[in-house]
Amino acid sequence: MDTYFETWMEWRERETSVSRKTIKENRFMWNSLLKDNDITLIPLKELTAKDLIIYFRNITKGRQMTRKRFNDLKSIMNGILYLAVENDIIERNCLRDINYKQFSYKSENTRITPYSEKERLQIINHLGNDFYSLAIKLDFYLILRIGELKGLRWDDISGDSLHVQRFVDDRNEIIDDIKGHTGEGKRYMPLTPMAKEILVQIQRLNPDSEYIFIRNGQPLATVTFNRRLKKCCEELGIEYRSSHKLRFSTASIMYKNGMEDTELQKLLGHTSLTMTHHYLRNITSQEETASKIRAILD
Numbered sequence: 001m002d003t004y005f006e007t008w009m010e011w012r013e014r015e016t017s018v019s020r021k022t023i024k025e026n027r028f029m030w031n032s033l034l035k036d037n038d039i040t041l042i043p044l045k046e047l048t049a050k051d052l053i054i055y056f057r058n059i060t061k062g063r064q065m066t067r068k069r070f071n072d073l074k075s076i077m078n079g080i081l082y083l084a085v086e087n088d089i090i091e092r093n094c095l096r097d098i099n100y101k102q103f104s105y106k107s108e109n110t111r112i113t114p115y116s117e118k119e120r121l122q123i124i125n126h127l128g129n130d131f132y133s134l135a136i137k138l139d140f141y142l143i144l145r146i147g148e149l150k151g152l153r154w155d156d157i158s159g160d161s162l163h164v165q166r167f168v169d170d171r172n173e174i175i176d177d178i179k180g181h182t183g184e185g186k187r188y189m190p191l192t193p194m195a196k197e198i199l200v201q202i203q204r205l206n207p208d209s210e211y212i213f214i215r216n217g218q219p220l221a222t223v224t225f226n227r228r229l230k231k232c233c234e235e236l237g238i239e240y241r242s243s244h245k246l247r248f249s250t251a252s253i254m255y256k257n258g259m260e261d262t263e264l265q266k267l268l269g270h271t272s273l274t275m276t277h278h279y280l281r282n283i284t285s286q287e288e289t290a291s292k293i294r295a296i297l298d
Contacts (some may be wrong), residue, residue, distance in 0.1 A: 251276075
């Protein structure tokens with residue numbers, strides 16, 4: 001695998017739509033855990049499931065690695081071995097012959113706390129009317145990925161709805177498709193009167209572009225978007241969560257207020273309800289929960 005890693009990386013950049021961010025993360029993982037490791041120095045034709053089991057047992061011994069980190073590492077090895085199968089270097093990917101339930105992983109805190117209804121309103125009311133503040137406000141009225149927000153065009157708006165059908169990737173390239181390349185990804189998003197008012201304000205600031213959030217040929221910058229959001233949170237004394245958490249937050253708030261999970265699935269552009277339920281985090285505060293318990297049990 002040691003010599004085939006670069007071949008796999010070049011193949012992915014050339015033949016797949018993998019993002020630059022993922023490529024960077026994979027290289028970091030390779031350099032930190034796999035490069036020059038004994039397991040990657042075994043010739044591919046001689047590598048066995050037993051070799052991999054011994055390696056996996058060693059790195060997971062004492063629960064020193066989280067399941068996510070383990071899966072990220074395995075994903076790299078999996079990609080290399082599948083390409084080796086495709087190129088007739090080996091006959092079978094031996095990772096498929098391993099029972100992964102035998103390994104123990106370090107526990108991790110996967111709890112994602114979205115913005116509450118109160119925090120959402122505080123942020124919206126505190127922000128000004130500059131380009132980035134309006135972008136944040138609008139995102140709190142939609143359920144979009146940041147790349148989808150950047151890819152919106154004025155002609156995507158039709159009456160009280162918005163057609164989500166493209167995104168801007170991390171290379172700032174406009175992709176006429178939706179992340180994941182699924183039919184469910186392209187969808188219509190209802191526009192509230194407040195969302196429409198925010199769009200009117202944005203158009204005054206960006207009247208000459210066919211894209212809502214592309215000015216002078218440059219898309220909205222995620223870093224600047226998050227920096228502006230963080231500054232607002234600091235001024236309000238609210239815990240900062242990045243742009244991606246806005247999507248979590250809006251979906252969770254809508255679910256809490258009665259929207260069905262199947263409706264949210266369509267708005268989020270998910271292929272399954274399992275994916276949607278990942279977003280529907282409980283945003284009820286501890287005080288609210290305690291109050292409900294007292295009301296029920298006392």
